[in-house]
Structures are given as C-alpha cells and as structure tokens.
Amino acid sequence: MTPLSTPTPREEFLAGSREMAPMLIGTMPFGFVSGVAAITAGMTAFQGITLSVLSFSGIAQLITSQLIAVDSPVIVTIAAAFVVSLRFLMYSASVSPHLAHLPRRWRMLLSYVMTDQSFAAAVRHFSAPGDRHNRHWHFLGSALTLYVTWQAAVAFGVLAGASVPAAWSLDFAVVLCFIALLMPAVRSRADLAAAIVSGAVALMAAGLPYRLALVVASIAGIAAGMAIELRREASK
C-alpha cells in the first residue's frame, strides 16, 4: 500500500477558500449592511473601515455602531461587544488542540481571522481522516477568503452610506445570517432550551437601555442550557 500523498499548502489553501464560496452570498450583504450602519451611526468612513479591519466581526461591528449611534458610554459599548463575542471563547477552546503544534505567529494570525463560518469549516476539516500535515493552510484559506470579501463589502457599504433604499430591507439579511449560524448550533435539547429562554428574555427585556437585553438574555440562556444539562446528568 502506498500512503496517500500530503496535500500541499497551496492545495489546502485553495480547498479552504473554495469551501467558503457558498457563504459569500450571505457575507457580502452582511458586510455591506455593517458598513452602512457605521456611517449612519455617525462614524467617519475611516473610523468605519478601521473598526472592520481591526475587529473583523459583523456582530461586534453592528452592536458597536448601534451603541455609538445612541451615545453610549465607551465601557458599555465594549461590554456589549464582549458579550456578543463570547462565542469566540468557545470556538477558540474547540479548535486550539488542532493548532497547538503551530508557531505562535501562526496561532496569532489564525485567531485574528477566525470567524463563525471558518471555525465551523476548520473543525470539520481537522476532524476528517487522512493526512493532517498542512491542514492549517485550509483554515487560513477559508478565513482569508472571508476576510477579503468582508472588508470589500464593508468598504462598499461605508462609501454607499445612507443612499441605499430602506425598501430593500438589506438589514434583514443580517438576521438571516444569524439564523443560518443558529440552526446548526442547536443540536440537543439543552441547546434548544438555551436558545428559547434567551430569545424569550430578549423580548421581555427589550425595554432596557443600551441593548442590555442582549446581555441579560444571553446569560439567562446559558443558565437554562446548563440547568437542562445538569438535570440530564443527575438522572443518569
């Protein structure tokens, strides 16, 4: 038996990049909307693009824009971005064993460009059978493809600014992107409980200032998921 040859870095990179192609149809309007949101919040074009280049997170960018628009204290804006980005903590924990052998520079770079979609693709690819030698190139390929598309879409939104007709309801594409991420994240009854409780609390707490509803709802949802999980363990 001859061993399968190791895919080259180039092959891995291109395969990762191709895997993101279907995601771009959601990423482009999402990035565009994020760019428009920065301008309508009162940021300059340079500030909107800097926020996007440095944070590279649609949810964090949108929350930041919404809070800057209502003149929130800086610490409230940062706290809200922290809560919506908590999911990165979970992604970072799950993917870290596959990256532990890489030099620190590589791990810094992959952290910076990791998003919901490229994380999901990376975990799938790292767990597949076969030669693992160059798989971090696959992760880089998918993440960089999203990065470049995202920044272009945001820049386009920043420049188009508020001249997009509201009747297009492009902001709804953002909600749909989150539905596309939410559905595969619900895999157990405990996950479902976390989602339902969080959604219900988000509605009830909607009157709170500075979008604090998001923070309160997320914590309630996590608690509900843990409660179901602990009860399941206890009944075993």
Added chain:
Amino acid sequence: MSTWLAIVGVSLVTFLLRASFIVFANPQRFPHRFRQALVFVPPAVLAAIVIPGLLMAQGQLDLTLANPRWIAGAVAMLVGFLVRKPVAIIVSGMCTLWLLQWALG
C-alpha cells in the same frame, strides 16, 4: 475621541477572545463546568439577536401581517431545516420578505 476608544476597545476584546485558547491558555486547565457552559454561548447569544429581529418591529412585539419579518424568518427556518444550507436560508428568507412587502403594498 470616545468613538476611537470604543473602536480600539472592541477590537481588543474580539481579538483576545479569539486568541484566548488558541494562543494563551490550555482549555484543559479550566473547570469542566466552565467548558460545558461555553457550549451554550452560541445558541444563547444568536437567539438573543434573531428572535427580537423577527418578532419586533419599531421596538414593539408585532405578530401581525404588518410585520412580514417573522413570517419570512419562519419560512427561512423551515427551508433551513429541510435543506440545511446557509444559502437556502438567506435566499428563501429575503425572497419571502420581498414578496410579502410587495403583496402588502
């Protein structure tokens, strides 16, 4: 000035959370319960954004036809359940919303 502070702070927070375990810490060193709770972060945070985005219009709970978003969202979820492709969710949701907005004038 405060806008720049927010931009820098938000960017630091997003990077540090991403890099947390990849660069700085070994998740095995954290308590089991903590790692268990992390699993519920994505469904909880995403639902807290999605549900109000569908069911609320102009800051009020609105389950009437005047708010076509919850119907478009329900169609998108049904399609996502059947097809399990992100593209199908986004395309079906946007098309349903546009159709309803056109039909309702």
